Amino acid sequence: MWGLGRKQRKGLVGLDIGSSSIKAVELKKTRNGYELVNLGLDSLSPDTVVEGTIMDALSVSSAIQKIFADNQIQTDDVATSVSGHSVIVKKITMVAATDAELAQAIPYEAQQQLSADVSDVNLSYQVLGPSATPNGLDVMLVAAKREKVLNYTQALSQAGKNTAVVDVDAFALQNAFEASYEPPPDRTFALLNIGASITNINIVRSGIPLFTRDVSIGGKRYTEALQKGLDLSFEDAEKLKMGGEVASVRPEMKSVHLRAVSDILLLEIQKTFDFFHQTTSPEPIDRIYLAGGTARVEGLVDLLENELRIPVEILDPFRHVAVAEEQFDPAYVNDVAPRMAVAMGLALRSFDAA
């Protein structure tokens, strides 16, 4: 798994800093699996985080402190994640006899393969297995711009938190999926985290991320379409999008605007799948799992299922997590579950093998 530290550590809070809200998950390991210790969510005003970049660190650090205070979270060590343009994930093939040799060769290889200067990025890698060519190893190279990682760790330290792990949204999503669904090997799954401004796509098989891509489209686009099309404020458009009533609008008036954005999203997903089939694997995608708040947009699940002809399901990251009803309102947990997938995957980093 990708991250700054890999040692076993106790109690990390998974903290997902998104453009519409910050999400926190803390877990405990039990004999039967996991138990939810804490669940927090706090909204951010628009322009605080823009497409994965923290623009207003003070607002973010106050929101983090608020989540920790409101939910009485005691742990100060966090696992967080980055995504978007400043993260590059690339599969490469290398020849290396030992782990040490591999580690030594990575920066050189990264310099050759990435357009970025290696001194400007935080590098990490994971060996995927033997390559198709003799003596080679397939390696997943992950580079995050150093300034992006600092952008996150500084906001966290302003909030008095210590960043123990910096992961990538798409991989955290995969960790949450695997813990919740124990997917059978040799089946291909597409995981989509459709947030407010970014959609993370990760196509996985047998625990390996075969293909990842971040697309700049999400719930904000739907809200903007309603704002423009129906002449509404941001707040009214959000409310309408989530199934609420707005005085001047008949409910059926919104569908055409939502559908127009869903069509754009569908096209991006279709393009990604086509590219995956052309470059990586001809194997069909067996099922799509949708996470993120925008997974719940009216009609989206059906549209994807009908147009792509692949079964689509909303991802429940708490499927195998014990949630005490005295502590957490089950209806609320169920409502926010798809938005918690990345935070859940990050919280799982507490239990990394040493």
Ligand SMILES: Nc1ncnc2c1ncn2[C@@H]1O[C@H](COP(=O)(O)OP(=O)(O)OP(=O)(O)O)[C@@H](O)[C@H]1O
């Ligand atoms: N029930 C719902 N129906 C439609 N959209 C919803 C619903 N609930 C939340 N959303 C939308 O989901 C988005 C928030 O989802 P999420 O928390 O996954 O995004 P984020 O992590 O803040 O954003 P990003 O990862 O793109 O930076 C918002 O655009 C919000 O309007």
Ligand SMILES: [Mg+2]
């Ligand atoms: Mg998000």
